Amino acid sequence: MAETLSPLDTVLRAGRYANTAAKIGVTLSEVSPGSIVQVAAWPDTEAKVLEGIAKTTKLKLGGEPGAGAVSGNVAAFGIAPGRFLVISEDEGLADRLLGAIPATVGSVTDLSHGRTAIRIEGEKAEWLLAKFFAVDFSKAKFPVGRGVSTNHHDVFAQIQRRTENCFEVYVFRSFARSFWKALCHGAEENGYEVR
Amino acid sequence: MLITCPYCGPRDVVEFTYQGDGNRTRPDPASTDLNAWNAYVYDRVNIAGDQNEIWQHSGGCRTHLAVTRNTLTHKISSVRSTHAEPPAPPKPARKKPRAKA
Ligand SMILES: [Zn+2]
Numbered sequence: 305m306a307e308t309l310s311p312l313d314t315v316l317r318a319g320r321y322a323n324t325a326a327k328i329g330v331t332l333s334e335v336s337p338g339s340i341v342q343v344a345a346w347p348d349t350e351a352k353v354l355e356g357i358a359k360t361t362k363l364k365l366g367g368e369p370g371a372g373a374v375s376g377n378v379a380a381f382g383i384a385p386g387r388f389l390v391i392s393e394d395e396g397l398a399d400r401l402l403g404a405i406p407a408t409v410g411s412v413t414d415l416s417h418g419r420t421a422i423r424i425e426g427e428k429a430e431w432l433l434a435k436f437f438a439v440d441f442s443k444a445k446f447p448v449g450r451g452v453s454t455n456h457h458d459v460f461a462q463i464q465r466r467t468e469n470c471f472e473v474y475v476f477r478s479f480a481r482s483f484w485k486a487l488c489h490g491a492e493e494n495g496y497e498v499r
Numbered sequence: 500m501l502i503t504c505p506y507c508g509p510r511d512v513v514e515f516t517y518q519g520d521g522n523r524t525r526p527d528p529a530s531t532d533l534n535a536w537n538a539y540v541y542d543r544v545n546i547a548g549d550q551n552e553i554w555q556h557s558g559g560c561r562t563h564l565a566v567t568r569n570t571l572t573h574k575i576s577s578v579r580s581t582h583a584e585p586p587a588p589p590k591p592a593r594k595k596p597r598a599k600a
Contacts, residue, residue: 347582369506369560384560385506385580438511453507455514455558 308417310334311480318499322492329428330491332484333499335421335472339397342413345386349409356404357390360397372449374466381451381464386410389451389462389474391421420480422487425470428494433463433471435490443468459483500573505580506560514558520544521551521565547571553581 310316312334320328345353350367358364363373363380365388372381377393390397398414405412424432430441436456440446451464459482462474475483488496500512520543526535544550547570554564563581568574579585 369508385562385582387560453559453561454510460558 308336310336311420311477312484315481315484316498320495320497321488323495326495328426328495328497330424330426330432330494331497331499332487332491333423333425335423337391337393337421338395338416339390339392340415340419340421340474341390341392341398341401342383342415343388343390343401343405343410344413345410347386350386353386353388353405353410356401356409357388359404360400361390361392363390370450370452372451372464374449374464379449379464379466379472381449381462383451383453383462389464391464391472391474418477419474420477422473422475422480422484423466423470424473424487427469428491429469429471431494432487432491433473436486437461437463439463441465441471456483456486500575502554502556502564502566502575503578504556504559504562504564505578505583506562507556510556510559514556515564516555516557518553518555518563521553549576 316334343353343357354365354367357380361378361380363375363378365371365373365380365382368382370382372379378391380388380390383389390401398412398416401412433441437454439452439454446452446465448465448467451462453460453462455461459475459479464472466472488498501509502512502515503509522544523539525539526532530536549567550570552566552568554566556562556564565579565581565585566575567577569576
């Protein structure tokens with residue numbers, strides 16, 4: 305597969321920034337998953353699509369809105385009725401999903417080069433996200449694995465809680481640099497680290 | 500204003516795109532009835548009160564929604580996916596048995 309070029313290359317510089325006197329509560333980094341794939345069911349094939357995702361990734365997703373799962377180097381979550389985002393550190397996930405989900409069951413779209421994945425980690429991660437999105441990110445309402453489709457102004461974002469204090473945000477790559485800069489500004493008052 | 504998307508739950512109105520009057524019926528595409536097309540394109544009831552509208556959760560799950568919104572108060576009384584069956588009309592109330600004369 306062609307090497308993915310990051311739109312963040314010109315702005316992402318590791319280090320500690322802004323209010324470094326504060327206890328750094330949030331770390332920003334770019335994750336470069338080998339695969340980001342959208343899977344969509346036809347109106348009556350959602351259960352079969354979920355089976356296909358489970359067969360390929362061993363992830364069991366409930367059909368309820370936003371339900372997701374994380375295990376090892378794969379993750380998936382619901383982004384819309386009958387639609388799921390599946391992410392893997394490995395390349396070639398779209399081909400493997402296609403093997404389990406033929407066109408009669410659903411559609412598999414490889415978005416790996418179309419999205420940029422940003423990791424927001426640390427005890428202030430919830431606080432930073434809450435500055436940008438009108439969504440309840442508390443652990444009770446947004447447990448590990450859960451995902452959401454939302455937007456910040458016109459920047460469409462899909463967000464999943466990966467661990468207790470770690471979120472991954474998937475944005476269109478053409479918006480990624482601007483969104484990254486906005487995230488950095490949002491984190492300034494508390495100090496942040498870039499890795 | 501919040502719209503409660505059946506998939507995503509309550510979300511701020513900025514995540515939604517207004518797609519217009521939900522009462523229109525498109526004439527058969529083969530129709531050459533100019534009055535029917537004129538009505539479809541231009542005529543709006545412009546209700547002061549509960550109005551049927553189409554919205555899209557464009558900044559979320561992207562579902563098209565049939566919304567009933569009060570144009571005076573912005574109160575939203577119902578939201579459903581346009582793919583979902585419209586709710587059945589309310590059953591007529593049972594007639595009270597007439598008191599015997
Ligand atoms: Zn929605």
